[in-house]
Amino acid sequence: MLVYLGKRLVYTIPIVIGVSVVCFGLVHIAPGDPLVSVLPPDASEELKMQMMRAYGFDRPYYEQFLLWCWRALQGDLGVSIATGRSVASEVFRAVKNTLLLSFVATFIGFFFGLLFGFVAGYFRNSPIDKIASILSVIGVSVPHYWLGMVLVIIFSVQLNWLPPTGAGPGGSADWQPDWAHLRHLILPAITMSVIPMGIVARTIRALVADILSQDFVPALRAKGLSELGIFGHVVKNAAPTALAVMGLQLGYLLGGSILIETVFSWPGTGFLLNAAIFQRDLPLLQGTILVLALFFVLLNLIVDVIQTAIDPRIQRS
Amino acid sequence: MRSTFRPALIAGAFALAGALLTSASVMAQEKVLRIGMTAADIPRTHGQPDQGFEGNRFTGIPMYDALVHWDLSKADAASVIIPGLALSWAVDATDKTKWTFRLRPGVKFHDGSPFNAAAVVWNVQKVLDQNAAHFDQSQVGVTVSRMPNLASARAIDDMTVELTTRNPDSFLPINLTNLFMASPTHWQKLLGEVPASVTDPKARAAAAWTAFAANPSGTGPFRGVRLVPRERFEMVANKDYWDAARRPKVDRVVLLPLPEPNARTAALLSGQVDWIEAPAPDSVPQIRQRGFTMYTNAQPHVWPWQFSFREGSPWLDRRVRHAANLCINRAELKELLGGLMEIPQGTVPPGHPWWGNPSFQIKYDLPAARRLMQEAGFSAARPLSVKVLTSASGSGQMQPIVMNEWLQQALKECFFNVELEVAEWNAVFTNWREGAGHANARGANATNVTFAAMDPFFAMIRFVTRQTNPPASNNWGFFNSDEFDQLAATARSTFDDAGRDSALAALHKRIVEEAPFLWVAHDVGPRAMSPRVTGVVQPRSWFIDIAPMDIRPGS
Numbered sequence: 001m002l003v004y005l006g007k008r009l010v011y012t013i014p015i016v017i018g019v020s021v022v023c024f025g026l027v028h029i030a031p032g033d034p035l036v037s038v039l040p041p042d043a044s045e046e047l048k049m050q051m052m053r054a055y056g057f058d059r060p061y062y063e064q065f066l067l068w069c070w071r072a073l074q075g076d077l078g079v080s081i082a083t084g085r086s087v088a089s090e091v092f093r094a095v096k097n098t099l100l101l102s103f104v105a106t107f108i109g110f111f112f113g114l115l116f117g118f119v120a121g122y123f124r125n126s127p128i129d130k131i132a133s134i135l136s137v138i139g140v141s142v143p144h145y146w147l148g149m150v151l152v153i154i155f156s157v158q159l160n161w162l163p164p165t166g167a168g169p170g171g172s173a174d175w176q177p178d179w180a181h182l183r184h185l186i187l188p189a190i191t192m193s194v195i196p197m198g199i200v201a202r203t204i205r206a207l208v209a210d211i212l213s214q215d216f217v218p219a220l221r222a223k224g225l226s227e228l229g230i231f232g233h234v235v236k237n238a239a240p241t242a243l244a245v246m247g248l249q250l251g252y253l254l255g256g257s258i259l260i261e262t263v264f265s266w267p268g269t270g271f272l273l274n275a276a277i278f279q280r281d282l283p284l285l286q287g288t289i290l291v292l293a294l295f296f297v298l299l300n301l302i303v304d305v306i307q308t309a310i311d312p313r314i315q316r317s
Numbered sequence: 318m319r320s321t322f323r324p325a326l327i328a329g330a331f332a333l334a335g336a337l338l339t340s341a342s343v344m345a346q347e348k349v350l351r352i353g354m355t356a357a358d359i360p361r362t363h364g365q366p367d368q369g370f371e372g373n374r375f376t377g378i379p380m381y382d383a384l385v386h387w388d389l390s391k392a393d394a395a396s397v398i399i400p401g402l403a404l405s406w407a408v409d410a411t412d413k414t415k416w417t418f419r420l421r422p423g424v425k426f427h428d429g430s431p432f433n434a435a436a437v438v439w440n441v442q443k444v445l446d447q448n449a450a451h452f453d454q455s456q457v458g459v460t461v462s463r464m465p466n467l468a469s470a471r472a473i474d475d476m477t478v479e480l481t482t483r484n485p486d487s488f489l490p491i492n493l494t495n496l497f498m499a500s501p502t503h504w505q506k507l508l509g510e511v512p513a514s515v516t517d518p519k520a521r522a523a524a525a526w527t528a529f530a531a532n533p534s535g536t537g538p539f540r541g542v543r544l545v546p547r548e549r550f551e552m553v554a555n556k557d558y559w560d561a562a563r564r565p566k567v568d569r570v571v572l573l574p575l576p577e578p579n580a581r582t583a584a585l586l587s588g589q590v591d592w593i594e595a596p597a598p599d600s601v602p603q604i605r606q607r608g609f610t611m612y613t614n615a616q617p618h619v620w621p622w623q624f625s626f627r628e629g630s631p632w633l634d635r636r637v638r639h640a641a642n643l644c645i646n647r648a649e650l651k652e653l654l655g656g657l658m659e660i661p662q663g664t665v666p667p668g669h670p671w672w673g674n675p676s677f678q679i680k681y682d683l684p685a686a687r688r689l690m691q692e693a694g695f696s697a698a699r700p701l702s703v704k705v706l707t708s709a710s711g712s713g714q715m716q717p718i719v720m721n722e723w724l725q726q727a728l729k730e731c732f733f734n735v736e737l738e739v740a741e742w743n744a745v746f747t748n749w750r751e752g753a754g755h756a757n758a759r760g761a762n763a764t765n766v767t768f769a770a771m772d773p774f775f776a777m778i779r780f781v782t783r784q785t786n787p788p789a790s791n792n793w794g795f796f797n798s799d800e801f802d803q804l805a806a807t808a809r810s811t812f813d814d815a816g817r818d819s820a821l822a823a824l825h826k827r828i829v830e831e832a833p834f835l836w837v838a839h840d841v842g843p844r845a846m847s848p849r850v851t852g853v854v855q856p857r858s859w860f861i862d863i864a865p866m867d868i869r870p871g872s
Contacts, residue, residue, distance in 0.1 A: 035458060043462030045750075045788050054454045082367055083358065084455045084527055085546060093546070149579055156587040164583035165575055171545035262577050265584075267548050274576070275357035275547065280743065 001308070008304055012297055019293040020072070024065050027285045034282045035081065055081060068286065077287035082279045087287035090272060095291065097172050098261070098268030102253035104189040109196035109253075110246055113139075116197070117204025122231070124209050132201065139198025145259035148191040152263070155187060162187055165265035172267050188264040192257060196249040203245045207238045240311045247303030251296045348567045348868050350850065353584050353593040357576040359550040362541050363530040364499035365444070365456040370769065370859040371594070372459075373495070375572050379552060379863050381497035381535035384418055384437065385490050387771075389854065389862040390562075392614055395669045396771075396858035398491055402432060402498060402536065406490055408812045413485035414468075420476045424559045427534040430502035434472035439501040441470035441480070450518060451504055453526050463772070464492035485810050487817045491772050503534035538565050538864040549573050558864075566852065566867035582845075585609065591847040591868060598716070601655050604845045612855040613841035615659035615666060617770040620715055622705055622724075622835040623780065625753035625762040625794040631703050632762060632794070636689040638832040642679050643686035644731035650723055650838065654716065659839040663829040664770050664777060666839070670818040671773070673826030679836055686731045700734040706761035711742030713767040715840055721765065724837065752787030753794050763835070764793050769859060773821050777828060778805045796833040 035051050043051075052058045056067070071078060077087035113136070120132035156164035168174070168181040175181050211217070211234050220230050261270035269288060276285040354360075354375060356368040364381050366372025378389075386401035402421050409415040424432040442449040444460045445467065461467075466486040471479045482489055508525040515521050533541040536559070539552035550572040554565035573590060575581040578597035585593045586600075586607060596604055596611075605611060622641075624632035632638055647660040662679045665671045695701045707721050708714055718739070725735040738759045740748075748757040749766045758764070768791075770776035779790040781801040786792045804827060808820035828834075844861075846853060849869040855861060 043458060044465055044790070047458065047461055047465075051454070051458050054457075079523075081455075083361065083546065084523065084530070090546065152580075152583045156589075157583050160587055163589055164587050165580050165589060166573065167548065171548035173545045173548070263580055265573070265575050265577070265580050271357075272547065278357055278576075 004308060005305060008301055012301060015297055016294065019297065020069060020290060021065075023286050023289045023293065024068060027282050027289070028061060034280050072287075072290065077290070078283035080276075080281055080284040082275075082281045082284070087283050090284060091269070091288050091291050093172075094267060094269045094272040094288070095295075097167060097266065098254065098270070100175070101185065101188055101192060101261075101266055101268055102250070104185055105192035106196065106250055106253055108189060109193035109249070110200060112193070113197040113200025114204060114242070116201035118208055118235075120201065120205040121208025121212070122234075124205075124212075129205075133205065136198040136201035136205070139194040140202065141198075142194060144191050144195055144257070145263050147194060148187065148260055148263040151187045151191060167267055188260055188266050191264075192253060192260050196246075196253065199249060200242070200245060204238060204242055207241055208234055211237045240307050243307055243310070244303060247299060247306075251299045254292075254295055254299065347569060348870075349569045349571060350567045350592065350863070350866065350868050351571045351573065351590040353573050353575040353581045353590040355576060355578075355581070355594045356574045358547050358574050359544065359572060361455075361530060362533050362544060362550060363453075363456070363526055364440075364497045364533070364535060365460045367459055374860045376541075376550065377497050378537065378860055379539040379570065380533060380537040380541055381499065382424075382537055383494050383497050384420075385493045387494055387856075387858055387860055389856045389858055389860055390865075392854050392856055394857070395665075396617075396856045396860075397670070398494060401494075402437075403493075408485075408487075413810065413812060414482045416480045416482070416489060417473070418478050418480060420478065421559065422476055424536050425557070426500035426503060426536050427540040427555060428500050428503040428506070430500055432498060432536050433475050434478040435475075436498060436501055437478045438470045438472050440496060440498050441467065443499070444496075445469065451501070451508075451522055451525070453522065455523075455526070460495060463495035464489070465774075467492065467496075485812075487809055487812045488773055498536060499529065500534035500536075503532075504529050507532070538563050539570060547574065563862065563864040565864050567863075570863060585845055585847070588847075588871075591850055592844060593846075594844050596843060596845045598655055598657060601657070601843070601845075608848055609845050610848055610850075610853075611843060611845050612853060613657065613843050614855045614857050615839045616842045616857065616859055617665070617776070618713060618767060618840040618842075618859070619661065619664055619770055619776075619834070619836065620658075620713075620720070620765075620767045620838040620840065622763040622765055622837070623793050624796075624833055624835070625764075626796045626833070627754050627762075627794070630753070630762045630794070631701050634693050635831065636693040637695075637701065638835070639677060640686040640689040640693070640731050641728060641733065641835045642677075642832055643682045643689070644733070645724060645727045645835075645837070646681040646683075647838065648681070649727075650720065653719070653723060654838075657841055657843050658715070659841050661836040661839050663825060663836060664834075665825060671776075671821040671825045673822030673824070673829075675826045675829035677830045677832065679829065683730060690732045695732045697732055700732045702734045702736065703763060704736040704738055704759075704761045705763045705765055706738045706740060706745055706748065706758055707765035708742040708745045709739055711746070711767075713769070713840065714742070714765075715767070715838065717765060720837065724835075749791050749793055750788050752792075755787070766791075766793075767840070771859065773808060773824075777821070777824055778808070780833060781805065781824075781828060794833060796831075801827065 034057055035055065056064060075088065077091065080087055080090055116132035116136050120129040123129050152164045155162045163184050166184055168184050217230060220233060258270040258274050261268045262274050265271065269292060273288050276288060354371060356371050360366035360368040360372030360376045362376045366377045382402045384401055384403035385398050387396050388399045389396060402424060403418040404421050406416055406418045420434060426432060443451050443453055444457045446452055466482040466484055466489065468481045468483050473479050504525055507528040508521060511521045511524045515524055531544045538555050538558040540555050541550065541552050543551040552570045554568050556564065558564045575584055578595065581593040582597045582600045584590045601611060624638060626633060651658050651660060663675060705721065707717050709718055721737050725737060728735050738761050744757065745766060748755060749764065751757050753762060768775065779785040780792050781796050782792065782805045783797045783802055786795055804824040808817060808824055811817045811820045849871060850866060851869065852866045
């Protein structure tokens with residue numbers, strides 16, 4: 001197991017390097033002026049050059065990249081051009097908010113996804129299966145930002161039950177698990193949960209149906225095992241795939257959603273990325289993408305390790 | 318035991334209830350105005366805001382004063398400059414690069430330190446003197462670009478300061494509306510609090526400015542008290558503000574960045590905020606129907622097509638330019654935009670000090686437009702092909718696709734065959750400085766970039782002189798002539814206010830007559846407010862004064 005873990009850790013090194021190159025490259029390929037947030041377009045050419053020098057954008061790309069990597073290795077992601085604040089502090093504050101939102105959304109999505117998936121798979125072709133399948137198809141198909149707007153119209157604008165924007169009455173800085181703050185979380189979390197719910201439900205349904213059609217199930221029944229016991233075997237067989245799908249979905253959710261966080265003005269990584277893109281704030285953009293990408297790599301590593309622990313066949317292969 | 322416990326319990330309950338009632342009544346008494354901005358982040362709060370003019374509007378003007386202010390007290394007249402922290406100013410009789418500003422006595426910063434000539438010099442140095450300890454590169458771009466000629470400052474006495482420009486420049490007082498006065502004493506105190514482990518002087522200065530942004534000190538009618546980055550900024554009333562007419566009536570202002578128009582609208586309709594900037598256009602009828610008030614007024618903003626004058630451009634013929642300006646029924650476009658535009662008659666409207674009464678009248682006159690096109694050799698059988706570079710969105714662009722497609726249809730009536738080249742906003746913006754003919758112009762002979770028209774340089778001069786040809790500035794189409802160079806030079810070197818305005822009027826008159834633009838619309842700065850908000854004056858400006866506003870208690 002340790003050897004496997006070591007190998008997987010080594011494999012992540014080229015991935016991390018690749019991610020860094022892509023992060024840096026993509027934001028520089030995008031059109032626009034990196035100084036747009038601190039320099040109006042009508043600024044003189046002389047002033048523009050002075051600012052380019054001050055921010056180091058006059059250096060060759062490879063030099064900028066190496067300097068950025070060197071600082072990132074030391075935990076310094078630079079300073080936001082637009083705000084002057086440290087990118088690391090900006091990103092970690094946003095990550096904290098996104099984690100909060102995505103864990104709640106994950107709980108909702110996985111709970112209902114697993115429920116619908118197992119029920120639909122176990123009672124295949126029954127009315128319960130049809131209802132659960134319809135719900136999961138809706139979850140996968142409905143554009144979540146659209147759903148978010150509809151929820152806002154119903155629950156905020158018309159009924160005035162829940163707030164449409166923000167992380168709390170005083171912002172996220174003094175967040176507490178009380179009703180005043182939790183009510184801000186409900187609409188974005190539900191909106192964010194529908195896609196993983198649909199994906200998990202559909203995957204689990206197909207998986208359960210497949211497992212139930214395998215020879216060992218009638219054999220278990222013939223041996224006199226109860227339906228609950230058989231269900232336990234189905235769950236155990238479905239677990240590695242379910243874990244992989246859930247791990248990927250969790251990764252997507254932890255990455256934040258630009259659309260959902262923008263619709264609800266939720267101060268997470270998606271909202272931050274949106275602001276960084278529109279302000280062409282390259283250090284912030286690079287730093288945020290890098291942290292999210294590394295997060296994703298780490299999460300995949302954890303899921304791989306857990307999967308291997310559950311199913312030794314993976315390690316052998 | 319019971320006998321001693323019970324009275325204590327009762328007394329405690331009364332004390333708690335009393336405390337709760339007191340705090341509830343304090344909260345109920347506090348008048349809070351909550352504003353949903355279009356910005357995706359709180360504009361910088363250290364005195365030189367970013368986020369364009371929205372920054373000046375919300376974290377500049379409310380917290381800081383400049384030497385010269387915009388008059389934001391009238392809705393029915395052009396917003397002009399008035400004395401701010403300077404009581405008066407005059408250019409030197411012999412050396413026109415030197416200006417003397419007499420300062421307003423008795424003004425104090427929020428930290429209690431006095432405003433004086435040394436503070437002005439310090440604030441000029443923060444963006445112009447790279448050797449100054451408090452020089453801040455991050456404030457340079459947004460400030461120096463708006464006062465390009467200012468070179469230095471010198472204190473003559475405690476209440477008099479001399480400003481020097483690189484060249485004689487009569488626009489300096491207007492430019493100075495963008496230089497906000499931050500407190501040197503407060504900054505120095507915050508510098509002293511930077512940990513000793515930070516040894517690099519530049520890093521210490523940057524840390525002090527970051528601390529200043531979180532705990533700002535200006536001289537304005539509001540004082541910043543709480544910054545939650547990217548989420549909210551709170552300001553409280555400065556009850557000792559020097560201008561009694563602008564002493565705030567609300568106790569607290571909360572700024573919330575809500576960049577998504579539907580989110581802003583929902584926040585207003587659900588009562589989460591009392592005021593939103595630029596509501597989603599489709600929601601305006603609903604906003605009105607639910608009792609909210611829409612405020613609009615013509616802004617010094619121009620939504621144009623800027624023509625190319627390079628060889629081979631179809632716009633070289635003045636008849637064609639006039640025909641385009643006469644061909645479009647702007648009232649129809651206004652209806653299409655739900656009334657959220659003003660019909661332009663030039664870069665500035667009639668009645669503005671720079672209007673100048675041009676002989677060419679911008680209006681809808683289809684027969685005249687067709688006649689001009691026919692005289693120029695075009696007809697339905699022989700249409701004129703033009704190509705316009707535009708964006709799908711962008712700051713100040715209003716609804717560019719809808720508007721350009723409408724123009725495409727409207728100009729067909731006058732034998733124009735319009736091809737729209739839609740590019741990403743920043744690419745269009747960047748090309749504005751590269752000029753027509755550059756590869757990034759993609760063969761377009763007109764570009765659609767909107768602009769603010771508050772300052773004479775940014776409203777007119779940068780579009781019509783050789784000096785401002787790309788890449789120096791935004792004369793994208795290379796509209797060049799000796800006459801316009803001379804008119805611009807005259808305006809810049811006329812130092813009495815009336816004479817300068819008269820020279821600018823002469824320039825504006827000739828610009829309209831030569832029509833290097835298709836003037837399509839002025840934005841109206843729509844904002845929606847709760848009917849509880851009172852004392853609102855929406856001036857003909859990009860800015861609005863929060864200080865005189867009040868808010869009635871909520872239901």
